[in-house]
Amino acid sequence: MAITGGLFLDAGTGLLVAGGYLAVRKADAKRFLLPGALSVLVGLTTMAPALLSKVGGQSAGVSEKTKRDHFLVELGPDDSIDELSSVLAEFGATAERAFPRMTLAEDEDLAQYYIVRGAKRLEELRSLLDADVENVDATEWDIEVWVVPTTPAEPLKTETAGRLANDPQAPEQWGLTMTRADQLHENLRSRSPRRKAVVAIVDTGVDHKHEDIKGSFDESPGTGDLNGHGTHCAGIAGGATNNGIGIASFNWDSKFVSIRSYKALGDNGGGSAETVAQAIIDAARDGADVISLSLGSFSPNAPRVEVQAIEYALRQGAIVVAASGNANSDARQHSPANIEGVIAVSAVDRNNRKAEFSNTNSSLKRPIAAPGVGILSLKPGNGYVSLNGTSMAAPFVAGLLGVLRALDPDLSAEDAYQILKRTGRGGPDSGKVGRTIDAAAAVEVIGNRQSAISNQ
Secondary structure (H helix, E strand, C coil): CHHHHHHHHHHHHHHHHHHHHHHCCCCHHHHHHHHHHHHHHHHHHHHHHHHHHHCCCCCHHHHHHHCCCCEEECCCCCHHHHHHHHHHHHHHHHEECCCCCCCCCCCCCCHHHHEEECCCCHHHHHHHHCCCCCCEEEEEEEEEEECCEEEEEEEEECCCCCCCCCCCCCHHHHHHCCHHHHHHHHHHHHCCCCCEEEEEECCCCEECCCCCCCCEEEECCCEECCHHHHHHHHHHHCCEECCCCCEEEEECCCCCCEEEEECCCCCEEEEHHHHHHHHHHHHHHHHEEEEEEEEECCCCCCHHHHHHHHHHHHHHHEEEEECCCCCEEHHHEECCCCCCCCCEEEEECCCEEEECCCCCCCCCCCEEEEEEECCEEEEEECCCEEEHHHHHHHHHHHHHHHHHHCCCCCHHHHHHHHHHHHHEEEEHHHHHHEECHHHHHHHHHHHHHCCCCCCC
């Protein structure tokens, strides 16, 4: 098409030049000007898609990737999908509820989400529905969401990690040393949780039969993991500790944290804003104390459906943690880390410097940092693997927050973040990624708060 358009454009330009020459000479120019203008018009029309693609550059490609074969429609609380039946039928489209278990009493926004599929002219239909302000609150493309990418790494040995825990691979977990896990374990060894906290891993699933997670795993829908990303995150957040097997986490004797899995992403690591929102909703409805999200998309304006799902989770009492992303840019452009109320986690290396791949998060309201380079954790099939990524940093924070909630079930999301911030270690890049978590210091604050209350 571009070649044909170019021929028309060249021919038309030649005819216009010839016509212009004749016009100057006051000769009959119409027989050249009219066909020339027509040829140029045909050429430009034919080449328009290619020209726009070149002008749009990379953003045009991103736009195409984010558009799927369906979109989301949010109706007003008093509206019915039946009111759109005629226009949907005209376009050959169908609509189904996005979150069929959600009631208007629970959330009048999420209960009114529909997935529209099968339209002959999808963009035109979406434009028409956007214009129906009487019935439609909003529409949006159900954009693609992926695991935050990780890269393989060599585990980094440490002299002090695992001194208390008997897990044989703990000496390869430098992140435990940096976050003072030994001191944390010493504190937890003589304490009992008020109740076991639930950390929900919203990801590719979890290999619940893995030897080093089954002692911490709680019944949940996302069992099995052919990708491996979710299993790795689960081990960091709450792998069985002091069980003489594999690695350690903050979860001493598996007494403080239960891991649950909610599969939002497929075996290829991909999903959509709607599948992520559904998993968040399910985790929150099931009473998760902490929701860990090591996933995301390039979304300077976060998907509306993700925003509302996280708002629902926060109202249910969950603390929501998300990886800041691995593009070495500003996490303001990465959702769900950029959503209000989320604790956004960047990655640091063993020198407490920002990992070179990590996004910065200081432009967000709840920035924090955790180890994210050479992090050893679980691999499906009773294996172990070391990875780099903010995907690894986020479950460090989620696991610690689970321990805090186990000790103080009434701890609010805001109070929890303030404890992490106040007790966190400063570093040369704290202005870019926030303070790095200190697990022992955070638990000490909870202990001091409870002592003060009991002495009143």
